[in-house]
Amino acid sequence: MQQTFTPTPEEVARFHELGYLGPFKVYEEEEMRRLWRRERLRLMDRSGAVYDEGDAQAGNTNIANYDRHLDSTFLADHICRPEIVDRVTAVLGPNVLCWRSEFFPKYPGDEGTDWHQADTFAFASGKPQIVWPESEKDFGGTITVWTAFTEAAEDTGCLQFIPGTQRTMYYDESKEMHYQPDKINQQDKEGVTRGFYGYDYRQLQKDPDWSPPQERAVSMVMRPGEAVMFWSTMMHASKPHSAPDKEMRLGFAGRYVPTSVAVYPDTDEVDEYGGRVSLSEYGTVLVAGTDTYDHNRRVTRTTKGHEFPKR
Known part of the structure; x- marks a missing residue:
């Protein structure tokens, strides 16, 4: 009999109220440390990666961190783990796709990340990357499950x-945001230096005089192997890595939507963070249920032949 990790109705209600659930355990701490020691070496082999880091169009940009679950056996299994999928389906329903994954490294001395929200993910590329159907227009964004592969502490x-901010968008993703890789990051009203991977997210504010209510912020301190699930439309950020004697903080995010959501509609490439990659080898992954729609390309195996598990 399969073990289930479905949250209680009270936990689901709390998720809808706050916009997040967790942290919760996906791996034992020592298991996570052991796995990451092994996998970080394996991931240096990009021979099966769907985006070529050395491509002249892609360059060495954040896009190279996207979707390694499409070639890595470990990450392919990770995005499908029942500890994650059971919680996601409790909110999104039984039929769910993973449409993107990303690494989020933060090295000693790195600044914090700007407060931001993501609905269609059009803020960098200029094109909506996910579009919910009109019949579900009250929803938007994606559910992100962010797993700490290393310690995520206040000082790392x-x-x-x-x-509670997931129900109101304070940013307009259709506004133009300029990529400035050498941009000098600025301090927020609490004196924290923040940036957004070469962008100034404040350029998207609907009201340029508004500022995030940081006095309500909560910190997600996590041990290696723990994860947190949240709506991408909830305002989120990260603190600086201010501990020179500690290791890199590394998070891995899987992003999930119902099968009814259109992913990369009418798009053959992703153009953002100063780089461009082709979607010719890209596909969504069905992690639970069935997909009765035909608007998304889908893959059932990694580029190295490993079959994605499914709930």
């Missing part, structure tokens, strides 16, 4: 959330 750059 843990995530920060402003609970």
Whole structure:
């Protein structure tokens, strides 16, 4: 009999109220440390990666960190783990796709990440990357499950959330945001230096005089192997890595939507963070249920032949 990790109705209600659930355990701490020692070496082999880091169009940008679950056996299994999928389906319903994964490294001395929200993920590329159907227009964004592969502490750059902000968008993703890789990052009203991977997210504010209610922020301190699930439309950020004697903080995020959501509609490439990659080898992954739609390309195996598990 399969073990289930479905949250209680009270936990689901709390998720809808706050915008996040967790932290919760996906791996034992020592197991996570052992796995990451092994996998970080394996991931240096990009021979099966769907985006070529050395491509002249892609360059050495954040895009190279996208979707390694499409070639890595470990990450393919990770995005499908029942500890994650059972919680996601409790909110999104039985039929769910993983449409993206990303690494989020933060090294000693790195600044914090700007407060931001993501609905269609059009803020960098200029094109909506996910579009919910009209029949579900009250929803938007994606559910992100962010797993700490290393310690995420107050001084190593843990995530920060402003609970309850997922129902109101304070940013307009259709506004133009300029990529400035050499941009000098600025301090927020609490004196924290923040940036957004070469962008100034404040350029998207609907009201330029508004500022995030940071006094309501909560910190997501996590041990290796723990994860947190949250709506991408909830305001979130991260603290700086201010501990020179500690290791890199590394988070790995899987992003999930119902099968009814259109992923990369009418798009053959992703153009953001100063780079461009082709979607010719990309596909969504069905992690639970069935997909009765035909608007998303889908893959059932990694580029190295490993079959994705499914709930």
